[in-house]
Amino acid sequence: MMQESGTETKSNGSALQNGSSSGNHLLECGGLREGRSNGETPAVDVGAADLAHIQQQQQMTPLIQYFTSKQREGMDDRAGSENTKALQVARQLLLQQQQQQQQQQQQQQQQVSGLKSPKRNDKQPALQVPVSVAMMTPQVITPQQMQQILQQQVLSPQQLQVLLQQQQALMLQQQQLQEFYKKQQEQLQLQLLQQQHAGKQPKEQQQVATQQLAFQQQLLQMQQLQQQHLLSLQRQGLLTIQPGQPALPLQPIAQGMIPTELQQLWKEVTSAHSAEETTGNNHSSLDLTTTCVSSSAPSKTSLIINPHASTNGQLSVHTPKRESLSHEEHPHSHPLYGHGVCKWPGCEAVCEDFPSFLKHLNSEHALDDRSTAQCRVQMQVVQQLELQLAKDKERLQAMMTHLHVKSTEPKTAPQPLNLVSSVTLSKSASEASPQSLPHTPTTPTTPITPVTQGPSVITTTSMHTVGPIRRRYSDKYNVPITSDIAQNQEFYKNAEVRPPFTYASLIRQAILESPEKQLTLNEIYNWFTRMFAYFRRNAATWKNAVRHNLSLHKCFVRVENVKGAVWTVDEVEFQKRRPQKISGNPSLIKNMQSSHSYCTPLNAALQASMAENSIPLYTTASMGNPTLGNLASAIREELNGAMEHTNSNESDSSPGRSPMQAVHPVHVKEEPLDPEEAEGPLSLVTTANHSPDFDHDRDYEDEPVNEDME
DNA sequence: CAGGCACTAAACATCA
DNA sequence: ATGATGTTTAGTGCCT
Numbered sequence: 001m002m003q004e005s006g007t008e009t010k011s012n013g014s015a016l017q018n019g020s021s022s023g024n025h026l027l028e029c030g031g032l033r034e035g036r037s038n039g040e041t042p043a044v045d046v047g048a049a050d051l052a053h054i055q056q057q058q059q060m061t062p063l064i065q066y067f068t069s070k071q072r073e074g075m076d077d078r079a080g081s082e083n084t085k086a087l088q089v090a091r092q093l094l095l096q097q098q099q100q101q102q103q104q105q106q107q108q109q110q111q112v113s114g115l116k117s118p119k120r121n122d123k124q125p126a127l128q129v130p131v132s133v134a135m136m137t138p139q140v141i142t143p144q145q146m147q148q149i150l151q152q153q154v155l156s157p158q159q160l161q162v163l164l165q166q167q168q169a170l171m172l173q174q175q176q177l178q179e180f181y182k183k184q185q186e187q188l189q190l191q192l193l194q195q196q197h198a199g200k201q202p203k204e205q206q207q208v209a210t211q212q213l214a215f216q217q218q219l220l221q222m223q224q225l226q227q228q229h230l231l232s233l234q235r236q237g238l239l240t241i242q243p244g245q246p247a248l249p250l251q252p253i254a255q256g257m258i259p260t261e262l263q264q265l266w267k268e269v270t271s272a273h274s275a276e277e278t279t280g281n282n283h284s285s286l287d288l289t290t291t292c293v294s295s296s297a298p299s300k301t302s303l304i305i306n307p308h309a310s311t312n313g314q315l316s317v318h319t320p321k322r323e324s325l326s327h328e329e330h331p332h333s334h335p336l337y338g339h340g341v342c343k344w345p346g347c348e349a350v351c352e353d354f355p356s357f358l359k360h361l362n363s364e365h366a367l368d369d370r371s372t373a374q375c376r377v378q379m380q381v382v383q384q385l386e387l388q389l390a391k392d393k394e395r396l397q398a399m400m401t402h403l404h405v406k407s408t409e410p411k412t413a414p415q416p417l418n419l420v421s422s423v424t425l426s427k428s429a430s431e432a433s434p435q436s437l438p439h440t441p442t443t444p445t446t447p448i449t450p451v452t453q454g455p456s457v458i459t460t461t462s463m464h465t466v467g468p469i470r471r472r473y474s475d476k477y478n479v480p481i482t483s484d485i486a487q488n489q490e491f492y493k494n495a496e497v498r499p500p501f502t503y504a505s506l507i508r509q510a511i512l513e514s515p516e517k518q519l520t521l522n523e524i525y526n527w528f529t530r531m532f533a534y535f536r537r538n539a540a541t542w543k544n545a546v547r548h549n550l551s552l553h554k555c556f557v558r559v560e561n562v563k564g565a566v567w568t569v570d571e572v573e574f575q576k577r578r579p580q581k582i583s584g585n586p587s588l589i590k591n592m593q594s595s596h597s598y599c600t601p602l603n604a605a606l607q608a609s610m611a612e613n614s615i616p617l618y619t620t621a622s623m624g625n626p627t628l629g630n631l632a633s634a635i636r637e638e639l640n641g642a643m644e645h646t647n648s649n650e651s652d653s654s655p656g657r658s659p660m661q662a663v664h665p666v667h668v669k670e671e672p673l674d675p676e677e678a679e680g681p682l683s684l685v686t687t688a689n690h691s692p693d694f695d696h697d698r699d700y701e702d703e704p705v706n707e708d709m710e
Numbered sequence: 711c712a713g714g715c716a717c718t719a720a721a722c723a724t725c726a
Numbered sequence: 727a728t729g730a731t732g733t734t735t736a737g738t739g740c741c742t
Contacts, residue, residue, distance in 0.1 A: 502716065521731060545717065551733050558732085565731080715741085723733075 336361065345374050481505050482512075485531065496533045503542075503549040506532075507556060508569045518559060518566040521547065 336342060337357045342349040344365050351357035365371050481501050485492065492499055499506060510527035511519050519527065525543055528535040535542050550556045555573035559566050 504716085541718065544719070547730095547732060548718085548734090549716090550731095713742090716739090718738085719736085721733100721735080724731080726728100726730085 334358075345378055481509050485509060489531065492532045492534070493530075494533055496537070498534045499532055503545050504553050504555065504574075507546060507549055507567070508574055511556075511567060511569045516566075518561070518568045520561075520564060520566050521550070524550075524567065 334354070334357065336344050337351065337354060340350055340352065342351055342357055342360055342364070344361070347364065349360055349364065351360050484501075485499070491497070501509070506528065507524055510524050510531075511517060513527070514523065524546060525539075528542065528546065529539075550558070550567055553573075555570045555576075557568045557570050559568050
C-alpha cells in the first residue's frame, strides 16, 4: 500500500531545508538554443548564430578570439547589446581575414613559393591548416566557465572531483589533438616543400586541400565534443551558459589559461618542429574522440536526453564518461605512455610495448630544441592550470565556508524555480524576487546564500542536516502551487527536497488534482509519496502532519463516501486564509518590486538561458538577482486572488478554475464552522479543472500591487 | 514583544 | 490486538 520506505520516526532536523535548487528537470530543451519554445533574445541569437558560423569556418583568429573573449567577459556583468557589437566587429574582422586568407591561398596555389617561412607572418600563415592556436588549447572549459561553476553552484566535492576529472581528461584529449594537428600541419608543409621541389603542384594541392578539410572536420568534431561535454555539464546543472553566449561551448577561445605568450610558444614549437615521419598512426589518439562524437552525434537533437531518465535528480545524464579518463590512470606507469602510444606532446608514435616506448622516448625526445620548447609549453599549460586550480580551490573553499556558515542559519527554504519550458520564463523570472529576499539583506552584488542552496540534486543529501523550516513561502501563494508542482514535478519526484508549500497547500493540491476532487486519506498519502521524494521518508511525521492539517483546517472537509470517508477542499475557506496573510507582508511585495526593477533589464536573457539550460537560480544567484520565477506570478496571483476574494467570493484567483464547479454535496464538518461560513454558496468544493494553469502564470501583467487589500 | 501561523510530536478516540 | 484514521493539545520557531 503505502510506501513507507523510510519510517524513521526521528525527523527533527531532517531534510527540511535542502532547498537546493537545481532543477534538473526540463531537459526537454534540446540543444543550446533549440530547446526554447520561442526565441526570447533574438539579438543574442543572432550573435550566437554568428558565433556558430565563425566556428564552422574554423577561422577564428586570435583577434576575433580576443573580441569574443571580451564579449564573454562582458557577459557577466553587462547586457548583451555590447557584446553583440563586439561580435559584429569581430565578425567583420573575420570576414576581412577570410578574404585575405582566401587571397593568400589563391596566391599560393598559383605560386607555391616562399614556403621556407610560411609562418613568418602570423596573421596569414601560408597554407596552414586554419586552426587557431587557441582552438587547440587544452581547454575544455574556459576558466570563466569554471568560475561560473564554482561561483554559482553548490557542488559537492565529489562532483567537483568528477568535473575536474572530466576536464582533465578532455584536456588531455585536446592536447593530443593539438599535437596531432600541429604535426599534420607541419607535415603538410613539408610535403608541400617536397612537392614544390618535385614540381607537381596541382594534384598535391588538391590533396592538401582535402586534408585541410578533413582536419577541419576533425576539429569540428573536437569542438562538438567539447560542446557536448559542456552540455552534459549543463544538464547536470554544473555549468551555466549565459544567454549572450549560447554558443559558448562553440568558442574555443583561449582565455586565461592560454594568453598570447602561450600562443607564441606554440608557434615557436611549430616552427622549431622539424618534420616527422608517418602520420598514419596518429588516429589512434583520435579514436576516442571520433567515436565519442559519433556516438553522441553532433546533431543537437540527439543530445536531448530522455526527460525521464534525466529528471532523476541524480542525473545520470549522458556525461559521456570518456574513456580518455583512463589516459591518466593507465596501468603503464609512465605518464608519457599510454594505449601503446607515445604521449609526448605532438608525438603519438605507436610503441608496441613499454621498452620500445622507452627506446622511442630516448631517441625521439632527447634533449633538443624541440623538446625543450614543448616542455616549456607544457610547463606553461600546467602552470596555468595550477594557477587556475588554486584560484578555484580557494574560491571553492570560500564558498564552502560561506555556505556552511549560512546553511546553519535558519534560512527559509528556497523554492525551485519554474524553468521548465516556461514561455514567459524570462519575463516572470526577471520579475521575480527570491522568496528569501525579505529575509536576506543582501545587496544585488552579493550572492544570495539561500539561493545557492537551491534544491540541487547535488546537495540534497548533504543538506539534510539543516534544521526544519517553518516557513513555506508558497503557502502564501497557494495558487501557483499548481504550476510549481507541475513544472517542477520531476524535480520533486526525484530530489529529496521538501516542497516549499505548507501541508495545507499540498493537501489541497492533492485533492484538487484528483478527478473527483476528493481523496481518501490514504490517497492523499499516496499523492505525497508519489509526487515528492521528500515524503518518502519520515512517513510517520508527515502523515501525522497531514492528518493534523486535515483536521485542523476548516478548508478541508470530510465527506462520507460509499467507499468510506474522503476529504475535499472548501475552496472558499481555503481562500479566506490568503488575504490576511499576504496583507501582512508588504515588505515582501516591495522587495519584489524593487528587485524587479533592477533585475529585469539585466536578466531577461539570462533567465531564458537558465531556462533552457535547466539551471535554475544559480546564475542569478551570483549576481544577487532573484530569479524565482514563479514567485512573482505567485504573488501576483495571490494578490489577484486576494482582491478577487474581497470583491466576491465567487471568483477564484485562478482562471483555470470554475468556482461554481461543485462536484458533490459537501457535508460540512461536524464542528460548527465560522459564522462567516454562512455567507456564501459556500460549502462548495471548488474544483480546479485540470488544465494546468501555466497560461495563467504567464498572462499576468505588471500591475501595481495593492497592498491594502484588507 | 505579542500574536498568528506552521510544523512536529504525541496522546487519545474510533473503527475495521 | 492492531493499524488506519481522525481529533486535539502542546511546544517550538518564524514572521509580521
